[in-house]
Amino acid sequence: MTGLARDAAAFKTALHKQDYTSWHSQPPGLQPPQPAAPAGEPEPSKKKKRPKSNVVFSQPADTGTGTNINTQLVYLVNHLKQNGNPMRLQDLAIITNTPVDTDKVLLEKFKGHDRVVHDPKTDLYSYRHDFNVRNKAALLTEIQRQTRKGGGLSVRTLKESWREAPQAIEELEKDGEVYVTRTLKDGQMRMVFWNEVKPTEEQGGMSVEKEFHDLWHGLEVPNDVDLLKALASEGLQATASAAPLLKGGMAKKKGKKSAPRQRQVRITNTHLKGTIDLSRDYVAPGAPQK
Numbered sequence: 450m451t452g453l454a455r456d457a458a459a460f461k462t463a464l465h466k467q468d469y470t471s472w473h474s475q476p477p478g479l480q481p482p483q484p485a486a487p488a489g490e491p492e493p494s495k496k497k498k499r500p501k502s503n504v505v506f507s508q509p510a511d512t513g514t515g516t517n518i519n520t521q522l523v524y525l526v527n528h529l530k531q532n533g534n535p536m537r538l539q540d541l542a543i544i545t546n547t548p549v550d551t552d553k554v555l556l557e558k559f560k561g562h563d564r565v566v567h568d569p570k571t572d573l574y575s576y577r578h579d580f581n582v583r584n585k586a587a588l589l590t591e592i593q594r595q596t597r598k599g600g601g602l603s604v605r606t607l608k609e610s611w612r613e614a615p616q617a618i619e620e621l622e623k624d625g626e627v628y629v630t631r632t633l634k635d636g637q638m639r640m641v642f643w644n645e646v647k648p649t650e651e652q653g654g655m656s657v658e659k660e661f662h663d664l665w666h667g668l669e670v671p672n673d674v675d676l677l678k679a680l681a682s683e684g685l686q687a688t689a690s691a692a693p694l695l696k697g698g699m700a701k702k703k704g705k706k707s708a709p710r711q712r713q714v715r716i717t718n719t720h721l722k723g724t725i726d727l728s729r730d731y732v733a734p735g736a737p738q739k
Contacts, residue, residue, distance in 0.1 A: 525547060588621070601630075627644055
């Protein structure tokens, strides 16, 4: 027992020499006790934070592809469009969670859709885009064809057909092959046209130098008052706008009001003429006359 008592005394001595300045090393038993709330006062209740929810209650919940055959068809065609590559029918059924591989009616509608292309050799399904473009040369050919018809191509439509179309259009623009119109707000590409005039010094088509750009934008258009004074000082006169035409036809002549036209009255019940005087009120027999 003397050895056990000696070990206990040595443990207590080491325990008192331990440094508890750091709260990480301080054991929970040596922490100062929290003051108790006085009697009669309720204990402060801890407010529980409500968990954040990303549910938008004003919008209907996404219940998946549903059971309606037309809804399932929309899901199938949209996934085929977003994927961009040919797919097997079994993969489409698994990814979209639709019975297109077992439901014959849904399969017939899917095959008969105008945007779905089925390759019987490989048994793959792909989405039919507006333009079959897969490289820069085919893109330039399609832009040339549309420009010869008198119009350009929408960059958004080309991007749906080929995801790398915007990068290819920027490269063609740098080479001077196409013209691109952009939005004023953020400069995004909107329409693309073929540049028929190649940028050469002999034929033209070169970009205007920055000096002329600055001169052009530096010109200020005078206001209406100053413009009229400048024209008068040069002996000129501003052109008058044409008088607007009256939409109501010929204008009515001012003068005396004409008398109202008397409409002819058609007399009916002519077969009673001579027997009953229709110009007088009817009086019952035996009634005193007024």
